[in-house]
Amino acid sequence: MDASLLTIQPNAPEPIYRQIVEQLRRLIAGGQLAAGELLPSVREVAGFHAINPMTVSRAYGLAESEGLLERLRGKGMAVAATRRASQSENQRLALLEPQLLELARHARELELPAEPVLRRLTKLLGD
Amino acid sequence: MNAVLKETAHAIAPLAVHGLTHCYEGSNVLRGVDLALEPGSVLGLIGRNGAGKSTLIRAMLGLLEPLSGEARVFGEPALKLSDAAKARLAYVPQQPEALAWLSAQQMLDFVGRFYPRWDARFANQTLERWKIQPNKLLAKLSPGERQRVDLIRALASQPELLVLDEPAAALDPVARRELLREVALRAGESGTTVLFSTHIVSDLERVASEIAFLHEGRLILRCGVDDTKERYARLWLPASKSAAAPAQALSRRRHEDGSLSLVVERDAQDRWPEAANLPGARVDALGLEDLFVEIAE
Amino acid sequence: MRLLALPWMALSKPWRKWIGGGFAILLAALAIGGVIGHHNVAWAPHLGHVTAIAVCLFWAGVVSQSLLLAREAHHLRLPALNREVRASLALYALLTIALPALLLAGLGGHAAVMLTEIALGAGLGMAYATLPPYLGICVCFIPMLSDHAGPWLPMPSTSPDRFLAWAVPCTVLLWLLIGGFWRGAVRHDFGLSGSRKPILLNLRMQAWYGRNRGNAMETELIRRRARWMQPVADLQRCGPNHSMRSLRIAMGGWSMPQTPASRWRQLGVLLASMLLPILVIAVASHGDDVMRSIFNNAHMLAFGLCIVSAVLALAQVQTLQRRWSRHNAELPLLALLPGLGDAAHVKRELLLANLLPTFGIQAVLTLAMLVLAAGLHLGADSDTVLLLGQLTGISMLIAMDLVTLGGVQVRGGWLMALCTYGYLLVNLSVVLALPMFGDEVLIRHSDVAWVTAITWAGLLAPLLRLGVRGWHGFIARPHPFLPTMD
Numbered sequence: 001m002d003a004s005l006l007t008i009q010p011n012a013p014e015p016i017y018r019q020i021v022e023q024l025r026r027l028i029a030g031g032q033l034a035a036g037e038l039l040p041s042v043r044e045v046a047g048f049h050a051i052n053p054m055t056v057s058r059a060y061g062l063a064e065s066e067g068l069l070e071r072l073r074g075k076g077m078a079v080a081a082t083r084r085a086s087q088s089e090n091q092r093l094a095l096l097e098p099q100l101l102e103l104a105r106h107a108r109e110l111e112l113p114a115e116p117v118l119r120r121l122t123k124l125l126g127d
Numbered sequence: 128m129n130a131v132l133k134e135t136a137h138a139i140a141p142l143a144v145h146g147l148t149h150c151y152e153g154s155n156v157l158r159g160v161d162l163a164l165e166p167g168s169v170l171g172l173i174g175r176n177g178a179g180k181s182t183l184i185r186a187m188l189g190l191l192e193p194l195s196g197e198a199r200v201f202g203e204p205a206l207k208l209s210d211a212a213k214a215r216l217a218y219v220p221q222q223p224e225a226l227a228w229l230s231a232q233q234m235l236d237f238v239g240r241f242y243p244r245w246d247a248r249f250a251n252q253t254l255e256r257w258k259i260q261p262n263k264l265l266a267k268l269s270p271g272e273r274q275r276v277d278l279i280r281a282l283a284s285q286p287e288l289l290v291l292d293e294p295a296a297a298l299d300p301v302a303r304r305e306l307l308r309e310v311a312l313r314a315g316e317s318g319t320t321v322l323f324s325t326h327i328v329s330d331l332e333r334v335a336s337e338i339a340f341l342h343e344g345r346l347i348l349r350c351g352v353d354d355t356k357e358r359y360a361r362l363w364l365p366a367s368k369s370a371a372a373p374a375q376a377l378s379r380r381r382h383e384d385g386s387l388s389l390v391v392e393r394d395a396q397d398r399w400p401e402a403a404n405l406p407g408a409r410v411d412a413l414g415l416e417d418l419f420v421e422i423a424e
Numbered sequence: 425m426r427l428l429a430l431p432w433m434a435l436s437k438p439w440r441k442w443i444g445g446g447f448a449i450l451l452a453a454l455a456i457g458g459v460i461g462h463h464n465v466a467w468a469p470h471l472g473h474v475t476a477i478a479v480c481l482f483w484a485g486v487v488s489q490s491l492l493l494a495r496e497a498h499h500l501r502l503p504a505l506n507r508e509v510r511a512s513l514a515l516y517a518l519l520t521i522a523l524p525a526l527l528l529a530g531l532g533g534h535a536a537v538m539l540t541e542i543a544l545g546a547g548l549g550m551a552y553a554t555l556p557p558y559l560g561i562c563v564c565f566i567p568m569l570s571d572h573a574g575p576w577l578p579m580p581s582t583s584p585d586r587f588l589a590w591a592v593p594c595t596v597l598l599w600l601l602i603g604g605f606w607r608g609a610v611r612h613d614f615g616l617s618g619s620r621k622p623i624l625l626n627l628r629m630q631a632w633y634g635r636n637r638g639n640a641m642e643t644e645l646i647r648r649r650a651r652w653m654q655p656v657a658d659l660q661r662c663g664p665n666h667s668m669r670s671l672r673i674a675m676g677g678w679s680m681p682q683t684p685a686s687r688w689r690q691l692g693v694l695l696a697s698m699l700l701p702i703l704v705i706a707v708a709s710h711g712d713d714v715m716r717s718i719f720n721n722a723h724m725l726a727f728g729l730c731i732v733s734a735v736l737a738l739a740q741v742q743t744l745q746r747r748w749s750r751h752n753a754e755l756p757l758l759a760l761l762p763g764l765g766d767a768a769h770v771k772r773e774l775l776l777a778n779l780l781p782t783f784g785i786q787a788v789l790t791l792a793m794l795v796l797a798a799g800l801h802l803g804a805d806s807d808t809v810l811l812l813g814q815l816t817g818i819s820m821l822i823a824m825d826l827v828t829l830g831g832v833q834v835r836g837g838w839l840m841a842l843c844t845y846g847y848l849l850v851n852l853s854v855v856l857a858l859p860m861f862g863d864e865v866l867i868r869h870s871d872v873a874w875v876t877a878i879t880w881a882g883l884l885a886p887l888l889r890l891g892v893r894g895w896h897g898f899i900a901r902p903h904p905f906l907p908t909m910d
Contacts, residue, residue, distance in 0.1 A: 188756070188760065189902070189903070190755070190756050190759055190905075190906070191907070192901075192902070206902035206903060207767065209766075210762040210763055210765070213762035214762035216760060217760075218756055218760055220751070220752035220753075221752055222752055223752055223753065224639070224643070224752055225753040226674065226676070226753075226754065226757070227642070227643050228646055228655065228676045229657055229673075233659060236659055237657075237662060238761070240662065240663035240664065241664055241670075241762050241764075242762060243762075264646060266643045266646040267646075
């Protein structure tokens with residue numbers, strides 16, 4: 001994997017370390033990162049994005065404790081071998097939770113009933 | 128703030144000030160500032176123009192005699208630093224203008240003789256990489272180029288404490304990014320402690336591990352960057368619910384329609400104030416920039 | 425009234441006050457001179473001479489400011505203002521050239537001579553301000569010419585008619601030149617580079633820099649100077665073991681250690697500019713024995729020696745004041761530079777680094793002065809006064825250095841007044857010690873000696889007081905690299 005695969009938005013309300021973990025989670029869940037694949041070093045990521053290496057370490061540490069990554073001795077971080085490329089449907093749906101919550105809030109604010117929103121969503125997903 | 132001071136008391140703080148006050152021509156610039164840096168941290172000092180950032184930095188380094196309070200660098204009084212402490216420290220002022228009568232190369236040669244760990248190779252390579260003609264007199268360089276030469280001067284001495292006053296002010300975006308990279312990597316790898324002031328918040332969010340917000344001569348916020356983003360949010364209450372607003376808030380702003388915006392903080396159990404659960408209430412996550420605009424207004 | 429006020433508008437308020445006051449005094453003096461001398465026909469030419477000088481200063485300082493307004497008027501397309509500027513110039517020409525000439529003619533002067541002389545004076549003043557610097561600066565040499573060119577250039581006091589013969593065409597030519605350059609400066613504006621821009625506009629550019637003007641002007645000077653004129657610092661033997669030399673490099677200015685080649689180049693320029701007056705003396709003395717004519721012009725030389733020492737000392741003070749007036753340059757660098765030693769050591773080295781180079785040159789100059797005095801066979805009292813003149817600069821240097829380094833808050837005007845006073849005393853020492861009027865040496869009169877002693881005490885007492893205050897401040901500072909104004 002290359003450090004450029006990550007996108008960092010420093011001025012987003014979400015802390016940078018969370019942005020990294022979130023993207024790793026999506027990349028692994030989506031199968032773009034295969035089990036056992038090596039991650040770029042902390043220095044590479046920090047250097048490429050001009051961010052504090054401690055932030056990257058913190059993100060890798062969190063991902064490790066969540067079981068997304070594992071530390072290979074002498075090689076650095078890799079996608080955990082136990083992690084199958086495809087997770088259960090529920091796990092993958094959980095990844096979408098924040099966006100769904102946001103959508104629901106917007107719908108309520110616009111005083112839209114559930115029916116047309118779901119219809120539209122089904123159509124979008126169908127295509 | 129006291130918690131931070133105690134925490135760093137056992138390891139010697141590279142930079143610490145206590146009860147610092149100073150004034151220019153009768154008006155107070157600093158009104159009792161306490162601040163300490165932990166070794167290896169990158170502290171971004173932020174504040175509006177004229178908030179006293181430069182004065183605070185100069186007082187911290189013993190470049191001016193403050194009205195009251197004390198400043199220490201590596202545990203030594205800042206106004207009476209030993210050569211050993213000076214060798215571990217590098218400072219780049221805002222718009223550096225020193226030694227205009229020397230060429231960039233001469234200046235680096237001259238200054239380099241005084242630093243025991245001077246990295247002449249780094250200096251030469253960076254001059255070349257940043258496209259600065261080494262034989263041109265400093266007076267003939269643009270402000271941005273002079274700032275870059277001075278940054279090279281500071282970095283080549285391999286300091287343990289790097290203090291930069293508005294380092295990005297005269298730099299173009301590419302040079303700014305390069306500087307941030309250099310600062311970030313040094314902090315991560317060599318454990319360099321960095322203090323830099325800026326009014327460009329996105330720079331700070333990239334490399335700082337902590338921020339200190341100076342407002343009208345007072346330090347009103349001191350927090351880890353990530354914590355700040357997670358701990359603070361804007362709570363919006365419609366006019367009908369504005370009476371239920373929590374008493375504790377960093378800022379409070381009433382809009383024309385009677386609704387209320389507050390900057391609120393999570394409590395010890397990581398919960399937002401109760402008013403956030405009222406119908407119609409809204410909690411918006413804040414980037415640092417929004418947070419500062421809310422507080423500084 | 426508005427027409428009269430026009431050029432003054434371009435001046436800032438304090439300047440307006442100073443210049444206005446100065447010319448009011450000058451005018452009063454002239455009027456008194458006129459009243460006293462109105463019975464004495466021989467006074468008229470002298471009065472005309474002084475009027476011409478006053479008018480010259482007035483046109484250089486005040487009327488020339490209209491150029492700024494004319495430029496504005498041209499750029500903002502305000503033809504009405506442009507007409508007003510022209511009318512104002514005409515009015516001033518009438519008031520300051522034609523009117524005094526008429527008055528002086530009434531006092532018994534030669535009308536045409538007076539008119540030409542005053543018009544020439546006004547033209548020279550205007551030329552200084554509005555011509556490109558290389559031409560404008562020539563005006564500064566004119567007084568010297570009038571002193572020494574007497575034998576071959578007829579002056580109004582000696583032969584009025586022959587004076588007119590050369591002065592009228594010269595004056596007309598000068599004014600045509602001014603007119604031409606005026607048009608040029610008004611029309612193309614930003615295209616003019618430094619060497620072609622009139623002094624007036626250059627000064628105006630520099631007024632923008634505000635408090636740090638001195639530093640900004642110095643940077644500008646380095647930027648403009650041709651490469652071969654640039655002093656090159658000698659970085660050999662600097663570093664932690666050579667703190668004094670290192671401090672001299674860090675402070676810049678004329679006393680910075682330079683490479684031998686650079687030093688020779690600078691010296692060459694200096695010598696060339698010093699040879700010029702000697703050359704003029706040689707020409708003016710009609711190829712007499714040059715050595716003798718130099719000694720005949722001993723007052724010029726003695727004056728030169730005194731002035732050089734005072735100017736060097738003041739330049740050194742100014743350098744120090746510039747360094748200590750800003751906090752984003754040499755001060756933080758030096759304050760945090762390791763290897764300079766503890767505060768007491770740095771303070772000593774800093775003071776010596778600043779004083780010793782000037783002391784060295786001063787010693788040479790004093791020696792030269794003693795040789796000159798011995799060659800002139802002056803008395804001990806004259807020697808003493810000349811030495812006093814020599815040492816004025818050095819005492820100003822010591823006192824003001826300590827004031828700057830000790831962070832003593834002194835009002836700028838006060839220091840300026842003290843410097844001017846010192847400069848006048850340097851001039852005075854030459855006047856007193858050499859036979860200026862016939863064979864009489866003024867200092868030999870005992871009353872004059874007393875007054876002289878009191879005048880000098882008037883300079884040395886405040887200098888001593890400032891020096892002591894500065895010394896105490898300097899000793900009390902935790903380290904010497906704290907800016908003076910904070």
